Amino acid sequence: MKLYDWVLSPDCYKARLLAALTGQSLTTVATDVFPGKDHLTPAFRDMNPRATLPVLVAGDLVLTEVPAILIYLGGDWGGDNATERARQAEWLTFSQRLAGTLGLARRIDMMDAPGDLAQAQRDGTRLLRQLEARLFDRQTLGHAFLTGPAPTLADIACFPDVMLAPDGGVSLAPYAAIRAWSRAIRSLPGFIEMPGIPRLHELSPEPGA
Amino acid sequence: MTDTPRTPSQGTPPQWTPVALSRDLAPATAIPVIAEGTELALWRGRSGRLAAWHDRCPHRGMRLSQGFVRDDMLSCLYHGWRYDLEGQCRKIPAHPELEPNKAICVPAWSVTEATGIIWVSETGSGAPPDTGALAPLRSLTVERSEDALRDHLGDGVVIEFDGLHLLLQGLPQGRCVLHALTGPGLDAAGQRAASHRLEALRTRFEDSEDIA
Numbered sequence: 001m002k003l004y005d006w007v008l009s010p011d012c013y014k015a016r017l018l019a020a021l022t023g024q025s026l027t028t029v030a031t032d033v034f035p036g037k038d039h040l041t042p043a044f045r046d047m048n049p050r051a052t053l054p055v056l057v058a059g060d061l062v063l064t065e066v067p068a069i070l071i072y073l074g075g076d077w078g079g080d081n082a083t084e085r086a087r088q089a090e091w092l093t094f095s096q097r098l099a100g101t102l103g104l105a106r107r108i109d110m111m112d113a114p115g116d117l118a119q120a121q122r123d124g125t126r127l128l129r130q131l132e133a134r135l136f137d138r139q140t141l142g143h144a145f146l147t148g149p150a151p152t153l154a155d156i157a158c159f160p161d162v163m164l165a166p167d168g169g170v171s172l173a174p175y176a177a178i179r180a181w182s183r184a185i186r187s188l189p190g191f192i193e194m195p196g197i198p199r200l201h202e203l204s205p206e207p208g209a
Numbered sequence: 210m211t212d213t214p215r216t217p218s219q220g221t222p223p224q225w226t227p228v229a230l231s232r233d234l235a236p237a238t239a240i241p242v243i244a245e246g247t248e249l250a251l252w253r254g255r256s257g258r259l260a261a262w263h264d265r266c267p268h269r270g271m272r273l274s275q276g277f278v279r280d281d282m283l284s285c286l287y288h289g290w291r292y293d294l295e296g297q298c299r300k301i302p303a304h305p306e307l308e309p310n311k312a313i314c315v316p317a318w319s320v321t322e323a324t325g326i327i328w329v330s331e332t333g334s335g336a337p338p339d340t341g342a343l344a345p346l347r348s349l350t351v352e353r354s355e356d357a358l359r360d361h362l363g364d365g366v367v368i369e370f371d372g373l374h375l376l377l378q379g380l381p382q383g384r385c386v387l388h389a390l391t392g393p394g395l396d397a398a399g400q401r402a403a404s405h406r407l408e409a410l411r412t413r414f415e416d417s418e419d420i421a
């Protein structure tokens with residue numbers, strides 16, 4: 001499987017993280033979107049006319065939409081019945097809204113993307129409040145993750161844009177349940193980091209010890 | 210510890226500010242909080258002990274609340290200067306053979322934890338209010354100032370409203386944290402219902418023309 005990948009993209013990170021957590025190896029093709037504009041070349045557009053990252057290529061299958069890529073990589077990780085899949089689909093859609101609000105704020109702030117920063121921050125904050133309320137509900141049931149007792153596509157899809165919210169000027173300080181959820185995800189065996197989303201330092205050996 | 214909630218008289222700043230619920234600060238974690246306009250790094254050692262410091266590393270002023278905790282030491286994320294619970298610098302990784310100067314110390318506030326609530330105070334005099342048997346539920350930030358909310362809710366330390374018991378923590382820029390407590394012994398469904406009431410309360414406050 002080949003992933004056209006940009007290291008600073010939360011969408012690409014979702015695919016890399018899910019592959020890492022499920023023990024699958026991906027061949028990544030580094031693509032410099034900003035400032036390099038590698039995704040605007042004719043060859044890239046020929047593969048993905050929308051000119052977006054990531055793109056997953058598995059044999060004849062070429063996937064360019066993030067939920068589709070996660071569904072493909074996820075297999076039946078985190079549940080295989082219709083109810084569970086539908087629950088996860090709800091959060092996959094929610095995660096697209098996170099990308100269009102918090103993710104947009106970050107792209108405006110860090111990468112000169114066009115858009116209304118204040119509006120994106122307000123809309124993103126509304127979604128963070130919904131996520132926080134949901135995660136509190138889950139805590140009352142003794143669960144750290146969004147849809148089940150274990151992590152699913154729902155968690156992996158939502159995690160990156162939430163963690164990178166401060167890059168778009170949205171503080172995560174008010175959200176205690178999100179903080180606990182983030183720790184639970186970052187504690188998973190096989191967890192990998194991306195710039196701006198560190199692993200839990202306290203779990204790694206002490207430098208110079 | 211006092212037996213009854215104290216009501217601060219009008220105009221005097223509260224001695225103790227509620228800054229977090231115990232359940233939201235796990236062992237070996239650090240978070241940023243704000244008390245009386247001062248940014249603090251609140252953290253809990255592996256042993257459970259707490260500290261609240263100015264959120265600026267004495268080295269280059271980076272936020273200590275982004276640091277990480279090992280055992281009962283907080284390490285700054287940036288260059289790894291390491292501080293013990295008293296705020297004393299104990300290790301500088303770039304000079305491991307050096308005993309750090311005693312003068313390298315982070316200014317600390319008093320911090321105490323009682324019945325599931327973490328309180329801080331700059332002076333540390335007296336004891337924080339006693340919330341008795343009330344059970345901490347969750348904290349949530351409202352985009353309204355503490356003053357505006359108090360005009361509406363009243364002046365007590367623990368304010369009863371809509372079946373919830375609220376502690377207020379004013380933040381800069383017209384925001385305020387509500388720490389919500391409930392009566393004791395709520396089951397999970399009851400807690401979720403109370404949380405949803407709290408969400409509705411925030412919506413009401415933020416939508417109200419009277420609370421600006």
Ligand code: FES
Nearest residue numbers: 266268269285288
């Ligand atoms: S700023 Fe904290 S160690 Fe350098």
